[in-house]
Amino acid sequence: xxxxxxxxxxxxxxxxxxxxxxxxxxxxxxxxxxxxxxxxxxxxxxxxxxxxxxxxxxxxxxxxxxxxxxxxxxxxxxxxxxxxxxxxxxxxxxxxxxxxxxxxxxxxxxxxxxxxxxxxxxxxxxxxxxxxxxxxxxxxxxxxxxxxxxxxxxxxxxxxxxxxxxxxxxxxxxxxxxxxxxxxxxxxxxxxxxxxxxxxxxxxxxxxxxxxxxxxxxxxxxxxxxxxxxxxxxxxxxxxxxxxxxxxxxxxxxx
Amino acid sequence: xxxxxxxxxxxxxxxxxxxxxxxxxxxxxxxxxxxxxxxxxxxxxxxxxxxxxxxxxxxxxxxxxxxxxxxxxxxxxxxxxxxxxxxxxxxxxxxxxxxxxxxxxxxxxxxxxxxxxxxxxxxxxxxxxxxxxxxxxxxxxxxxxxxxxxxxxxxxxxxxxxxxxxxxxxxxxxxxxxxxxxxxxxxxxxxxxxxxxxxxxxxxxxxxxxxxxxxxxxxxxxxxxxxxxxxxxxxxxxxxxxxxxxxxxxxxxxxxxxxxxxxxxxxxxxxxxxx
Amino acid sequence: xxxxxxxxxxxxxxxxxxxxxxxxxxxxxxxxxxxxxxxxxxxxxxxxxxxxxxxxxxxxxxxxxxxxxxxxxxxxxxxxxxxxxxxxxxxxxxxxxxxxxxxxxxxxxxxxxxxxxxxxxxxxxxxxxxxxxxxxxxxxxxxxxxxxxxxxxxxxxxxxxxxxxxxxxxxxxxxxxxxxxxxxxxxxxxxxxxxxxxxxxxxxxxxxxxxxxxxxxxxxxxxxxxxxxxxxxxxxxxxxxxxxxxxxxxxxxxxxxxx
Numbered sequence: 001x002x003x004x005x006x007x008x009x010x011x012x013x014x015x016x017x018x019x020x021x022x023x024x025x026x027x028x029x030x031x032x033x034x035x036x037x038x039x040x041x042x043x044x045x046x047x048x049x050x051x052x053x054x055x056x057x058x059x060x061x062x063x064x065x066x067x068x069x070x071x072x073x074x075x076x077x078x079x080x081x082x083x084x085x086x087x088x089x090x091x092x093x094x095x096x097x098x099x100x101x102x103x104x105x106x107x108x109x110x111x112x113x114x115x116x117x118x119x120x121x122x123x124x125x126x127x128x129x130x131x132x133x134x135x136x137x138x139x140x141x142x143x144x145x146x147x148x149x150x151x152x153x154x155x156x157x158x159x160x161x162x163x164x165x166x167x168x169x170x171x172x173x174x175x176x177x178x179x180x181x182x183x184x185x186x187x188x189x190x191x192x193x194x195x196x197x198x199x200x201x202x203x204x205x206x207x208x209x210x211x212x213x214x215x216x217x218x219x220x221x222x223x224x225x226x227x228x229x230x231x232x233x234x235x236x237x238x239x240x241x242x243x244x245x246x247x248x249x250x251x252x253x254x255x
Numbered sequence: 256x257x258x259x260x261x262x263x264x265x266x267x268x269x270x271x272x273x274x275x276x277x278x279x280x281x282x283x284x285x286x287x288x289x290x291x292x293x294x295x296x297x298x299x300x301x302x303x304x305x306x307x308x309x310x311x312x313x314x315x316x317x318x319x320x321x322x323x324x325x326x327x328x329x330x331x332x333x334x335x336x337x338x339x340x341x342x343x344x345x346x347x348x349x350x351x352x353x354x355x356x357x358x359x360x361x362x363x364x365x366x367x368x369x370x371x372x373x374x375x376x377x378x379x380x381x382x383x384x385x386x387x388x389x390x391x392x393x394x395x396x397x398x399x400x401x402x403x404x405x406x407x408x409x410x411x412x413x414x415x416x417x418x419x420x421x422x423x424x425x426x427x428x429x430x431x432x433x434x435x436x437x438x439x440x441x442x443x444x445x446x447x448x449x450x451x452x453x454x455x456x457x458x459x460x461x462x463x464x465x466x467x468x469x470x471x472x473x474x475x476x477x478x479x480x481x482x483x484x485x486x487x488x489x490x491x492x493x494x495x496x497x498x499x500x501x502x503x504x505x506x507x508x509x510x511x512x513x514x515x516x517x518x519x520x521x522x523x524x525x526x527x528x529x530x
Numbered sequence: 531x532x533x534x535x536x537x538x539x540x541x542x543x544x545x546x547x548x549x550x551x552x553x554x555x556x557x558x559x560x561x562x563x564x565x566x567x568x569x570x571x572x573x574x575x576x577x578x579x580x581x582x583x584x585x586x587x588x589x590x591x592x593x594x595x596x597x598x599x600x601x602x603x604x605x606x607x608x609x610x611x612x613x614x615x616x617x618x619x620x621x622x623x624x625x626x627x628x629x630x631x632x633x634x635x636x637x638x639x640x641x642x643x644x645x646x647x648x649x650x651x652x653x654x655x656x657x658x659x660x661x662x663x664x665x666x667x668x669x670x671x672x673x674x675x676x677x678x679x680x681x682x683x684x685x686x687x688x689x690x691x692x693x694x695x696x697x698x699x700x701x702x703x704x705x706x707x708x709x710x711x712x713x714x715x716x717x718x719x720x721x722x723x724x725x726x727x728x729x730x731x732x733x734x735x736x737x738x739x740x741x742x743x744x745x746x747x748x749x750x751x752x753x754x755x756x757x758x759x760x761x762x763x764x765x766x767x768x769x770x771x772x773x774x775x776x777x778x779x780x781x782x783x784x785x786x787x788x789x
Contacts, residue, residue, distance in 0.1 A: 010391050013621065033644075102541050109759045110752070152351075160350075162374055197635055214639075220643065227632060251362065251363070
């Protein structure tokens with residue numbers, strides 16, 4: 001029953017996407033919009049496929065992915081580390097909490113000019129921006145997950161002879177994994193978005209830069225290609241994370 | 256009440272004190288900065304190998320008393336000792352089994368049971384062999400590689416019991432272990448627990464709010480009053496072992512114990528009704 | 531009492547601490563492109579005092595407010611319907627999944643192509659950016675409403691639309707407000723970014739023009755102003771939220787903000 005329900009769900013979900021593409025095709029083929037403003041979908045997708053095999057496009061994707069992963073990895077390491085520390089130690093908590101309260105709602109993009117001035121126009125400033133933006137959801141969900149660990153789970157481990165300082169890694173961290181992964185998922189989407197924006201604002205390569213370059217010369221087709229690419233990248237990365245999640249959480253009850 | 260002569264006395268020397276609870280009181284601070292007295296001046300000695308139940312209405316602090324013995328909570332006043340040594344924290348000589356099971360969701364049944372022995376430094380292969388035997392003993396052979404979420408409540412509690420038994424605690428601390436189970440599963444687990452207990456006669460401290468369960472399982476039932484928790488009376492259950500549930504239900508001595516204790520609880524419950 | 535006062539002051543202390551680190555850092559680096567915190571803070575009044583800049587900033591806020599309100603009116607009903615109807619949910623879910631990783635501000639160049647560089651293009655981008663998290667959280671909130679609560683409502687004679695407004699909406703409110711809070715920070719971010727891309731007016735425009743012209747004091751002062759807007763709006767919203775849903779525990783007491 002489940003499999004069939006799932007198939008019908010997928011079919012139903014394809015409808016609006018197909019519909020959107022059909023409307024898009026309709027608008028351009030009935031001449032409501034000139035090709036320079038809205039190129040037909042076939043043109044965009046064939047352009048995308050054609051681009052995929054050029055080394056320059058592969059290079060753009062590679063540099064975007066590099067920045068994305070570098071920033072995201074830094075955010076995961078810092079976020080999980082600080083989040084766990086804040087959950088484990090009241091002293092760390094007292095310091096981290098107000099700082100996070102101030103920094104979390106700060107629009108990080110506004111910091112980008114300062115990062116450019118301090119770190120230059122290369123990878124560093126973009127990676128830092130991605131890390132700064134992805135950090136807080138990961139940190140907060142780690143902290144939340146770690147401080148919500150069932151007390152009796154910890155007691156059970158302590159009674160079995162686990163020393164206090166090992167409890168953090170043997171019980172709290174594994175028990176917080178579901179929450180941490182939720183944070184990572186939000187962080188990953190943010191990383192996709194931010195890396196693209198940073199490349200749009202100042203860059204010499206990457207998908208965001210492609211969009212800006214195309215926009216300057218009013219090449220509508222080339223503007224759509226990087227946007228669709230980042231959307232597909234987001235979907236693929238999200239799928240990979242989902243796979244990792246279902247592997248790591250195979251013991252946990254469904255949420 | 257006379258004990259039947261056929262009652263086999265446990266073959267061991269003079270009973271020694273396993274757990275001593277010495278003038279223990281516990282106060283909690285509630286959010287409104289009010290002090291709430293949960294336990295008031297409790298003194299109790301539990302002998303080695305005894306099965307003792309603590310019975311009382313909810314909110315009488317019976318679980319708190321168990322947590323104090325476990326070393327999870329330190330008493331505001333007084334002291335608890337195990338084998339004569341003051342309790343300062345949790346230790347593998349006292350193994351808890353909680354109503355909520357508290358199994359590690361990221362570990363399989365085998366992984367959960369092996370956790371204690373591995374923590375004690377037992378070699379992996381040996382810990383696994385021991386754990387497999389225990390899993391078989393609690394009736395879960397074939398489920399070694401299942402995750403807790405794939406098991407029913409009763410099975411989870413069997414795993415939790417095996418996990419605790421695996422590190423050979425001298426005392427089992429059972430916190431309403433069958434409280435979340437349906438009546439049928441509950442009965443089966445009570446029987447199985449008694450069978451396991453008959454083998455090695457570990458000391459058991461068993462918290463419950465079911466009179467029936469307390470009388471069926473225990474050598475001694477400690478009846479507590481509602482907040483602040485005090486010991487109202489200690490009832491020695493002199494029923495022969497091994498006990499069979501179906502036979503006991505017809506036994507007038509069993510019925511008398513149940514009725515007697517129900518009455519005590521009724522008295523204490525009325526206290527709780529006052530605003 | 532002492533502890534409570536301290537915990538209320540803590541964010542302020544954190545701000546001062548961060549400014550102090552900034553001050554020390556810039557003194558140590560001592561480069562022209564990284565003015566000290568004191569220099570930057572000094573430049574703030576001159577920007578806010580300048581009529582043209584002030585109009586720019588107020589323009590930004592006006593666009594943001596309109597787009598934010600429009601997004602709520604659109605996203606909350608859609609999210610609630612998705613939460614209560616499997617059909618609606620499976621219809622829209624994949625579409626949302628595809629659009630989620632697309633940076634909304636990156637649509638700016640294309641939307642500008644269609645709508646020009648005016649207010650409408652910027653508001654549309656903010657609208658899109660705010661809608662997604664609000665839809666998502668309303669969806670989650672409505673999905674978590676207990677079936678039995680709705681049965682009780684039906685038994686009391688409430689019609690389906692009435693159940694939606696009188697049961698699902700209030701029950702999902704804490705979750706919806708979490709989405710709105712994320713949306714608010716997001717609106718600010720999208721506002722700044724869209725103005726950076728379509729350099730014509732607004733706070734983002736001042737920021738990046740100053741960067742291009744090498745007016746570093748202004749760059750950092752604008753960062754302070756935009757940062758303060760973010761923190762201020764968030765704090766104000768949090769007060770509103772805690773009043774509206776006093777009965778519910780906050781899930782996160784800090785918003786999850788991102789671009």
